[in-house]
Amino acid sequence: FLQGYVVSVPKRSLDAVPIQIVCQNSIFNGKKGCDEFEALHLWQKALQVVEFAKNRPPNTTKYQQNFCLLLKEVLTSSPHLFTKDEKKFIESFTSLSEDSQRLFVRLYTRKGPWFRLSTIMYPEICNPQQAVKELSATGYLCLFEDTTKLHDDEMKDLLSVLTVSELRDILCTLRKKCNQGSRKQNLIASLLSCYKGGSCLVLQRLILERTEICIRTSPEAESLFWRAERLFFLNGEQDLSAFLLVDLGIVKYPTYNCIILEQIFSNESDLLAYEEAIEVAQVIDQSLDENNFELVLRCIMIADSRISCCPEKLIDSTSPDLMAIFRSCFSASWVYSKVILLGISFLECERSPLKVISPYLYSGYALDLSVEPRYKDAIHLLRRLLDCFTCDTRRGYWTVRLSVDLEHIGCPNESLSVAEAGLLDPWVRAGSRMALQRRVLRLAKPPRRWKTPSFSESLKRKIIEVYIQGRPLNCEAGRKSRFYGEDGEQCGVEQLALQYYAREGGWQGVHTESGIWMTIFGLLMWDILVSDVPNVFRTRFQTAPLDMETDHFYLARKSLIEPHLQKIHDGLAEEILITSWELHMGTACRGVNWDQHSLSDLRAAVSCIRGPCLASLCRHLAQDYGSWSSGMPDLLLWRFHGDYKGEAKLVEVKGPRDQLSEQQRAWLLLLMDCGFNAEVCKVSTTGTSP
Known part of the structure; x- marks a missing residue:
């Protein structure tokens, strides 16, 4: 039989537990309890368990495994989308110590960007200080020091790690006005105004005195691993939590085969352009939320210029590749089309004047900055979309909007012509087609048109x-x-x-x-x-x-x-x-x-x-x-x-x-x-x- 006992208690909670196993024959009623073959079989099984534990340490956390799996699959499926140095950097992650890997993943998935080292306490990370040293030395983490020069936005992020009492204490030290009931954001704004004005050169030292070491993931690591995540999930909604939801049995995905014969991104430049477009889309979303109209217009300008400069990237309407059409949503031009559509809605509704020195200019077109809805600007952008995206089911919506806006500025003949052309477009469907038919029927009256459209009877169909x-x-x-x-x-x-x-x-x-x-x-x-x-x-x-x-x-x-x-x-x-x-x-x-x-x-x-x-x-x-x-x-x-x-x-x-x-x-x-x-x-x- 087998006997085993714990040799010693491990020093750390997630360390392997050392045990000793003894195998010996036993005698029961004058007979051997097990023959030599059975004893040998049991011993071999025990050795297999030990060997398995060596190859797959029990202290490897699930989120750590998932992150390493994500990196491995991305590098295997899309190596052409990374430079030699980028691949080397990503591959080096698995060479880091267990603690360093876990600490980085923990920080990467948390909302930061700055963290106090003194507050980082995870049971599975035995020595966070040593992990920080390794991650900093290998370029995965940045440390905040007194000599670090920070931009205004970075300083704002760093001030956020301080408590309200610490912020008040710093303001008092600087002999700045500090109301007892002030909220944290107001206190941060007060300190930030001092920093921007250059009148607070000791602010970084005062912060360090209270926080000690502060760390954040490095911009290089953030950029590369964000790219890896997007390539793995192919959207901006899913992240590492998708693994967790599956592991916990909360979400189950269908069973299917991944048969990949063509790449989504043919080269790194396409991917980088796509990433840049996503950044512009994020900026316009935030600018609309914050009513930053000038930045909204700047994003519209960028999007307009980008799709104008890459017509070769758009799909040929004469012989469209249907597979290319569904892959087009991963192109920079498609993302910019979404930005432009947001801009069109903004221009059609915006009535607030912008205080600017000179009007924005793009493509030789002066942007109207009057207080009225800027239908002419919206029309310009709608025409741009229709010219650039010739095989797109959104064309119906764009065409209806163009026809309506033309009527708004007093161009009924042109509005009618746009609606009639839209009805000849095979990509105009469903409700958009019916909307254009009704517009044509309303606008195409003598003397503009003498012939009644063939679809007029179908529009008169009665619904109970x-x-x-x-x-x-x-x-x-x-x-x-x-x-x-x-x-x-x-x-x-x-x-x-x-x-x-x-x-x-x-x-x-x-x-x-x-x-x-x-x-x-x-x-x-x-x-x-x-x-x-x-x-x-x-x-x-x-x-x-x-x-x-x-x-x-x-x-x-x-x-x-x-x-x-x-x-x-x-x-x-x-x-x-x-x-x-x-x-x-x-x-x-x-x-x-x-x-x-x-x-x-x-x-x-x-x-x-x-x-x-x-x-x-x-x-x-x-x-x-x-x-x-x-x-x-x-x-x-x-x-x-x-x-x-x-x-x-x-x-x-x-x-x-x-x-x-x-x-x-x-x-x-x-x-x-x-x-x-x-x-x-x-x-x-x-x-x-x-």
Whole structure:
């Protein structure tokens, strides 16, 4: 048998525990308890455990393993995006001591940038002082010293590590005014003003006297590891916490194969341009929040000049590569297009004059700084977007905005021409197409146009309208309408409509807008979503393929999608739904909300919707998920007639002051074309039709 005991207690909590194992034969009732072979087998197993512990030390923390795995995979998959020195720097991380690795990851994932060394206490880090020395010597950390020259922003960050009492103490030492009730930010502002004015040369020494050693991750390390994170996750939302959520079982991602045949970024310059564009996008977001109008305009200038200088990067409209289209969201030009669109909204609404010495100039165009909304500037930028991005589903939205802005400045003929040209654009779809049709119909009257557009009859199609009366709780403009329900409780117009349909027709249902449909689509099309298509799954943390909102999704899987839709058409949707639910319950998937919709509700809805209708709806979503994944009717209703046969109805609910959007109108007409029973329920305080 085997005997073992602890030789000594380890000095540190996470150190290996030394044990001694003794293997010996035993005699029981005159017989050997185990033969030599069994004893040898047990001993070999014990040795294997010891060897495994050597190769994988038990004190390696999970977050440390995850960080090292991230770096390894990025260097393996994208070595061409780093210089020789950058790769050497990243590779050196795994050569650091265990304490140094853990301390760096801890600091990297915390909100800083500065930290007091005296406050860093983690049970898994045995010697933080020694780790700081190693990290500083290898360029991973920066230390704050009295001789360090700091910029104003850096000084502000450093002052933030002081307590309120310490800030007051420094102000008193400097004989500056300090009110007892001052908040921390006000105290920091007072000290910062002294530092900016150059009248406080001893401030750094005073800070050091109180904080002792302060540390932060080095700019080089931050930049490189931020890049590695973005390359690993391919978005700005996920970070190392994604590993933790999976490790804890909180989030589970779908099972799929990553078949990578092409790189997202072909070279380092493309990646650096993309990173620069992201920085500009972050600056304009912050500037809009802070009402820094001059900086907003500066960001618009930069974005405009960048997309103007790289036309070769944009997609050729004559023969578009559909795979290039879904990869384009990782280009600098795509990010700059988002910046410009923010700028357009700002210019269309901004009425505050800017105090500047001279107007901003870009591309030979003088930016209007008057107090009126700057529609001419917005028009200039919208034309730029339409000229540069010829294969983009956002073209419909841009074209509508351009046509509207042209009308605002008194150019109805040009507005009409833009709307007519937009209707010939294959990338103008859904609600945007309907909005342009309605604009053309309104503007194209004699003498501008004598011929009635061919689509005029389709716009006149009637959508069934139902009027119900509600007892209003409030009728204030700008606020969502509230009513008293049939039970006397307060409710919105959607809940009031649900009560009406339950009473009048025995309908059951949910108020979900697009939510329940996205869940049904995700469950019915699960196998299609995770099918083996090259380059669309690139990380282990995706909830959908990268091309899901592009034309590439349907065309690359058409041979799989159409047979699957035929099964739905033939009445197998409920069976597919149940199987998908049972196999994938709780797994994160784009559009699928496991908590909001129960399986019983989903089954009832699917069983009451005829197969041809459901197949047609799923086909539209597969062909253009980006255009059709929003704006669906508020209510999905169903009722059974016996023998498990039923019917479904979709209802868009509108309050007393609400109107249908073009996207909602487009959905209702599409649903009617697919064979659905769809209508609009208008809630009024009079109960009469207008």
